[in-house]
Amino acid sequence: MNSAAALKGVKKEIDDFRLGPIDLEIEAGFVTALVGRNGAGKSTLLKILMNLVKQNEGSVAFFGQTLDGESEDWKTKVAYMPQSYPGPLPFTGQELKKLTANWHPHWDEQWFQQMVEHFQIPLEKKFEKLSQGVQQKLKFALTVARNPQLLILDEPTSHVDIPSKKQMIDFLIDWLEQEDSRTILLATHQVEDIRKLADYLVILDDGGFLGKYDKDELTAQYKRYWIEGNLPTATVPGELERGKGVIATKCARQAEDFLRKRGITWSSAVPLELDEVISIKLMKKKNTALKS
Amino acid sequence: MKLPIQLSKENPAPIYHQIEEQMKALIASGQLPAGTLLPSIRSLSKELEVSVITTRRAYQNLEYEGFIRTIQGKGTFVAEIDASLKKEVKVSAVKQAIEKAVETAIRHDYTLEEIEKMFLDVLNGLKAKGGKADE
Structure with missing residues (x-):
């Protein structure tokens, strides 16, 4: 396995908020959603990766090399x-593009223009004057056109209209397809x-x-079973x-063995939707807190 | 290109297996002729809303069985397959569909004799209409 990014024992305290400890490997060639x-703590985690927030521990x-503060x-x-960008940005899209292109050796101008055209971003306008959705599209184009090995995106599709969301996903797929080792880590609330x-x-x-x-x-x-006849009195695994x-159940395989052993049949078994699974995962802690 | 693959949530077969079976059927039926460029693993994963881990597994198995082949830097293509293999896939696809229908009937508590009669009814109905299923 090739590692694109890794966190080892990362901890951060901000007032009464505690992040970590986090041990995480982001595999090259894959898309990981946070x-x-x-x-x-999603944004904080991404900022720690980008060296914008300093971890306590x-x-x-990146790519197998531990950051020591000097390597660039x-x-x-x-x-x-x-x-969001820190502080107000008194620049037009055109100016932001020039700044970004100058700093990034792999800048792909043609691709940037293609995205600008698709999203119909008015580059002559000041960034602050753009609507939230258009700001988002411009930030996206400015980031992706740098043509890196690893893209770290913090809620790239929020505030963006439905057709453009779809287009963003397609742009990212196109980008990923060009090289097997290209990697994305994105924080998102969009299923x-x-x-x-x-x-x-x-x-x-x-x-x-x-x-x-x-x-x-x-x-x-994670599956839901429509049971024929009576439900088992005992609790099913998971x-x-x-x-x-x-x-x-959250342990479909064990649950099926359990039901079969008792001669219980089901008319259908349907996997839970992804958003339901995530909600259950995030509810767990609350439930145990209630029980104790 | 988009492939007419539809994953069934209720199908207990693992997803990679469903992808494999449907691709084999598309290839054996000639819907995907030899030489057709297939979508990349990443773009098929997007279409089917599965991870590249699943799609890669399906492509690897299909390649191993000789249905598709990957040319470095060019992509993955439908391979030339033997008539006998084509026939085998077709027969197995039809048999599987019939098995599924029979299982449904058994779930509804019909006896095998009753199922046989229903099957013949369906066949005779089709014969009366000139031997073509409704499109």
Whole structure:
């Protein structure tokens, strides 16, 4: 496995918020989606990676090399799209493009223009005068056209209209297709981004690292069964909920063995939707808190 | 290009297996002739809303069985396959569909004799219409 980015034992405290400890490997050639509620620490995690926020403990590495504060090598290989730029930006899109292009040796002007045309971004306008959605599109084009090895995107599709969201995903797919080792790490609240782009899911819950999951393996384990006849009286492995004739589980394989052993049959078994699975993952902590 | 693959959530077969079976059927039926350029693993993953891990596995198995081949730097193409292999895939696809129908009937508590009669009814209905299924 080739590592595009790695966090080792990363911890950060900001007032009463605690992030970590986080040990995470972002595999090269894959798309990893970072999900969690608002305030879970997703943006902070990305900023730690980009050296914009200093962690209290732990280390960050890009492409197998631990950052020691002096190496600048990674900066041309990693492009980051923040949720918002720090402070007001008194520049037009055209000026921002010139600045960005000058700083980035792999800048792809043709591709930038293609995105600007597709999204119909008025480059002559001041950045601050643009609507939130258009600002987002411009930030996206300015980031992706740097042509890095690793793209780190903080909620790239928020505030963006439906056709442009779809187009953003397609631009990212085109970009990924050009080289096997291209990698994306994105924080997102959009289920569609995760469905169409992600290979892995990383879930953060209130600063805590819940885990990294293979998207398809995760969803294959969460299933709802329509039981024929009576429901078993005993709890089914991984049971999440039961209703009239229906049982949901997070351990589909074990649950099926359990039901078969008892001669219980089902008329259909349907995997839970991805957003439902994520919601369940993020509810777990609350439930255990209630029980104790 | 878009492939007419549809994954079924209720199908207990793993997703990579569903992709494989449907690709084989498309190739054996001639809908995807030899030499057709297939979508990249990444773009097929987007279309099917699955991870590249799943799609790659399906492509690897198809390549191993000789249905497709990858040319470095050019992409993945439908391979030339033997008539006998084509026939095998076709027969197995039809048999699987019939098995599925029979399973449904069994779930509805019909006996095998009753199912046989239903099957013949369907066939006779089709014969009366001139041997073509409704499109």
